[in-house]
Amino acid sequence: MNDREVVIRVSGAAGDGVQSAGQIIAKSFSRKGMNVVTYNYYQDIVRGGTSWYQIRASSDPVRSQGDGLDIVIALNKDGVQRHTNPDIDEGGASPLSKEGIVIFDKSIQGYEEHGQRYVPMPLSDIAMKYSNNALMRNTVAIGAAMASINLDFETLAGVIGDQFGSKGKIADLNVNAAKEGYDYFKKNQEPLKKNLSFGTKPKYLVGGGDAIGLGFVSGGMKFYAGYPMTPASSALMYFANHASKFDIVLKIPEDEISAINMAIGANYAGVRSATGSSGGGFSLMVEAVGLAGMLEVPLVIYEAQRPGPSTGLPTKTEQGDLNLVLGAGQGDFPRIVLAPRNVKECFELGREAMNLAARYQTPVFVMVDLYLSEHYETVDSFDLDFKIDEGKIAGDNQENFRRYEDTEDGISPRAFPGQPGLMHNEDSDEHNEFGQVVSDAVTDPRERVKAMNKRMRKMETYRKNMPPTYTYKFSDAEYAVVQWGSTAGVVEEAVDILRNKGIRVGAIEVTHVFPLNHDIGDLVRGKKKIIVVENNYGGQFDRLLRSELLVRTEPVRKYDGESFYPGQLAEEIEVVIRGGK
Amino acid sequence: MNDREVVIRVSGAAGDGVQSAGQIIAKSFSRKGMNVVTYNYYQDIVRGGTSWYQIRASSDPVRSQGDGLDIVIALNKDGVQRHTNPDIDEGGASPLSKEGIVIFDKSIQGYEEHGQRYVPMPLSDIAMKYSNNALMRNTVAIGAAMASINLDFETLAGVIGDQFGSKGKIADLNVNAAKEGYDYFKKNQEPLKKNLSFGTKPKYLVGGGDAIGLGFVSGGMKFYAGYPMTPASSALMYFANHASKFDIVLKIPEDEISAINMAIGANYAGVRSATGSSGGGFSLMVEAVGLAGMLEVPLVIYEAQRPGPSTGLPTKTEQGDLNLVLGAGQGDFPRIVLAPRNVKECFELGREAMNLAARYQTPVFVMVDLYLSEHYETVDSFDLDFKIDEGKIAGDNQENFRRYEDTEDGISPRAFPGQPGLMHNEDSDEHNEFGQVVSDAVTDPRERVKAMNKRMRKMETYRKNMPPTYTYKFSDAEYAVVQWGSTAGVVEEAVDILRNKGIRVGAIEVTHVFPLNHDIGDLVRGKKKIIVVENNYGGQFDRLLRSELLVRTEPVRKYDGESFYPGQLAEEIEVVIRGGK
Amino acid sequence: MMESPKQIVKQTDYQGEVKADWCPGCGNFAQLTAVKMALADLGIEPHNVVVVSGIGCSSNFPEFIRAYGFHGLHGRSLPVASAIKWVNPKLTVLAYGGDGDGFFEGTQHFYHTAKRNVDITYMVSDNQIFGLTTGQASPTSELGMVTKTTPEGNIEPPVNPLLLALSAGATFVARAFSGDPKHIADITKKAIEHRGFSFIDVFSPCVTFNKLNTYDYFRKRVYKYEPEDPEDFAVAYKRASEWGDRIPIGIFYQKSEPTYADRDPVLSKVNLRESPYYKLKEQDLEEFL
């Protein structure tokens, strides 16, 4: 048990308010200046089933949901048993630690005990004093949990007040219920042996989807068209709730095909716009990705992965859409794929994507997964300054305007409807520099080759401007762990664990997934092993890496729908290093 | 000039009847037992532009449209100039050979001459004797061309008769017009110096699309759902014209999404069915590919490539959809990709695909390109015997029927609606052996892993049963040329050219594209260079090969919309071998 | 009309292994019950029934009934259902799904399947919301309705599914309400017996996310309607346009027309599921000579 941090898990059925309870707890910590990461384990069902929400809060930086579990709030008997059992298998999540406590209603009985501290409480009784149903028992339990780690009640009361703020009296009732839980625990139980240091400056607690939303807006996006699909909807919700405030437009049309074509239309007309979905919905956008590529219309696509194939596990996490994204659209055309590593980077790469799309006039993907898009992290600050790069734009009134001018860098000047004297046609058929179609009467194989070369040249220009690849504890590493996107935090923590055991391992963290930065070839050179960590079955990134680098790699993969956990991952990496499996 | 073969090109605008003229010529040769390959160069326009149709006919086997050109039938002035000019660039096609002849109407004047034999003829005058428009001039010109190589007129008359057969009198008029052209040439011109030997047994002249159609039907297909798209439509037309004859159904629904879902529905209900399209239309099917993978419903998908991105060059050829096909559908699931090398193999792999789909209960792609699907080749014979493999099917009335039984080979028994006592649900959500969803209440990460492993295990079973990879002149080869699909013929002819120059090169011909047969790794071992020939820009197959084999490869690519030509290709391979580029 | 003699089939024969896990009170329970009742009453055996669905709360239906089930893609139940019926006309094919599924993502299939008069029954659980994705506006959400995605009120005019079906050429158009499972069952029986495309739009309250269109909302408004002449298109169209304080439910329109399979030269005479494979003969190659 790390006494500088606390891990709390709220467990119950869908509809029990597990998630909102978890968020109150998380926010209580972020307001106290702690570093927080949350984890959401839930099912594709609106009522019932088993779900839980975990909050890891630390006085030190944290980069994943972590190992360890100090407090369980169990809203039903299943929760009491499930999380205290050391043989638990929830996809790698830790069972309650020996010194941990489990808080639950005293009516729950007949569970097996496993040696931790069981704290039955009159949760429902207290709740019923303030409400005519038992749902408020969560609040009571939260009060108790906060008491167990000596978080001051005022902070909690503030968060509860804000959460139920709009409802006035309801807020007060909840605060009072929480207070009773708080006091009950103080009176009847010993606090946990923790050495948490609370800060004074509150931190931002931000979800991955929110950060994408913030990033896109900061990058100049004014129009977003999307059709709801988990886990891409968290960003969509951000736009829904801020459209009027920011004077931006969210359009939810009849389907994803319409959504992407709308986003292309808006971009064509000179308004930065984006679309997004998860794999199933994105599948329907595949044809139009190629359209944007051919017309050289900027297009940012937010792709939030969940486990497939097909509907798969709609509320679980996986990195299984890379093949889909890399293969989207017939023929070859430039595309850029970014994969943020954490919430803050969702913001940074989200807005960078907007500029890249404008600069290179081609589809730019921002790939996350359910883990990243639906979890919350604390962020100290956001750099709100950003320079919008409009890319090449033509001045009005040009004779013989060449929309697809065959330039050295492959990038040609854009012109927007409404600009006088630049009328031209943008065509999904192959075309010459003027945008005239070369697939009909004037066909000429040489024109085709010229057009292809021009478009693809943009990727060479981009490659020259790519930022160097991130590494972690890499300078003296004998073993290279390569990861992409959201697994960075857990990989870094696994590297720390292995380093503590004296194993010289370091990480390569790929945020700019496609095209791959050639510097990775230099980085891996001479390493004893190259271990590629992926949250999928097939090693989709691994395949890309191998085809580019022509090096042998060793896979570490997970495809049970849950994220990696640092301890589990460190073990698996160690097995590979020791030559096992 | 190879005197055992003749190459004829008919050139004109769209609407001039270029293609039907070409087909009459081709059939005249196939009836004479010659080996024929045709090539179709045309635009995405219904009237006008420049198009031509080439027929290569040989007394020896031929495997591509070949190099060389002996006879041009030019229906307009552009045709006369274009094909006699030695600086022609039609994507690799040869200009008229020095000894060649160009036949055209005498009204065409003012063309530049390049030393070949120019044969102006009263084509239109003769035509107007038999028809009230000049379109019949093609027939007159065909007569002349056939006379120039001493093909007996009866054969030609037979073909013309059949072509216009349904129209009775029209057939006679055409035969007479052809005869005048034939006689005119005989009387006024020397024949070409050829040494053709005609056979006695007529050969089949079959288009790639027809062969796919025949193959699917022979493989048990009873239902095809597709939406027209070049170049996938040639197969669709075969079904349209034979539905009633074979008691099969062609359904053209509102879009490609409907088409693939219909094909899946029919397969689910126990009727072998397929769908097909080109890249743009197939893009819309991407989501449902994963559905078939998840439900383990057999599904044959015919994917006929044309140059992208987007609408691209609708009437040209390219092998640019491999990334799309390999990436189709989120998540990982089993898929099989076959790529026939020639018309006969369209038949053989087409029906094999039907069995594979049934056996492995997963999507099986048959990938061709415009070149293959729209050109014609002679075929000596078809082996019509074929054993339909139904795969694993459950017997009626089983207690606790496990549709997704976790078997050793990964293949589980199917059951069809109407079978008593096997009711079950097939679900796009992740499910257990009974087909019950594990993404809701009963979620369990271990069930997920089990289900993924079971499905993917089918690919291991398949790998064990894959046929060995084809090679050509390989045993003593120092250099390996690797190709996939329709380029096999031209690659073999290029290998022959290089062998004649003493270069020890051989070919690896990949028909079973995904998963790749591991035997390729053994084949390329120790070769001085591995040269990958692809009709695309990006080297899509090359990427797959490299990621599997981790070997350096050298690309030879063409992406001007036209096929490779053997001489051109041999040159490019030689440059690579000599270390150039 | 069904040709086979009625079997004795009990409603419990349709009892699925998996318990329906919709929210307590969800409208879908009524439809599940009603469909079982109708199928049992008609004496159709479970192994001859296929239920095809899309994605949504409602679309989980096939998991909860003992029959052949196909739980496919959002919006795509109808092409699947059509093909199943075409290749094996002995089967009773029911497509089931949500308003988002049918009138957003699947509008195109809905229109064309109705136009083709495919002999299947299509029932929509119309809760005027996206349920499964937790409460976004749907194509039938009312103007001004506040949902997760429309915090300032919905601005998309709602689809009227009956009008859409009618103008597409559906030959059986009905509406029902989850508050009255028996009535749904009656309509469903007639829909299944109808030869051709039958469409039933069911007001199915989503007790969790739609606080506007509740059981109460509908109880106050719906009344049973039976047209004098079910073939009178103009009357049906007018009645289907009624909305507000009084909302009719019942069978609005029914007409006998040839089905798609009736018009198809092969489907009209061959059961593809039972027909032999076609064996290619040398003569079939003659056209290439």
Added chain:
Amino acid sequence: MMESPKQIVKQTDYQGEVKADWCPGCGNFAQLTAVKMALADLGIEPHNVVVVSGIGCSSNFPEFIRAYGFHGLHGRSLPVASAIKWVNPKLTVLAYGGDGDGFFEGTQHFYHTAKRNVDITYMVSDNQIFGLTTGQASPTSELGMVTKTTPEGNIEPPVNPLLLALSAGATFVARAFSGDPKHIADITKKAIEHRGFSFIDVFSPCVTFNKLNTYDYFRKRVYKYEPEDPEDFAVAYKRASEWGDRIPIGIFYQKSEPTYADRDPVLSKVNLRESPYYKLKEQDLEEFL
């Protein structure tokens, strides 16, 4: 109504660089002429016009007119056109395409765009065939028609595009015929002036692949129709259903309704093309504290 004062614009200002390469006699030529006439008459300058199309012979239209053109994907012109208009309402946006494009692949967008009353004009070149792909049956091909894909006659009942538009809620519904470009131009002018979704279905003979629905076929049948009350939906619906020896052309229905942008809180007040980028402030992050 257009607000800006009329410019002097000549039809030749719309003369494109690329000569239209449709087959001689193709119906599309008439529409090209008519659209140029209408735009010039309305005094709209070419740089303020966007023509969006799908894929098909008809969809090659934007190549042949001097304006901003967007030649996109088969069936997808309307979402593109909608977004262009929304983000820059100063533009005149015309969507143009074929019957396959609009009533097969794009049915769903057609229905929902009409329902939303997006302020664009949608003209369909309805030749009752797939032209570009050389003669397959289209959604408006008549029952029994022999085409490449229907050697035994078409068995899909044809779409009636006017009925579909009407039932979707289109606020301007018209029909014209390529035999009378002046009439098309008149209707097009009114359609462009109409605030809301205007739909014009044009009988546009495909001289190459449709030997049934020829100029003659229509010359014998069409007659000009003008409703007494263009807002009378029932009459419009009835007239639009007429088919056979006498086929009406003209504006069947026109009604003033708020457009989609009128109802949207942002679009109704902001021109996104001209609005400044939103600059995030520290206060915008407060919700995360």
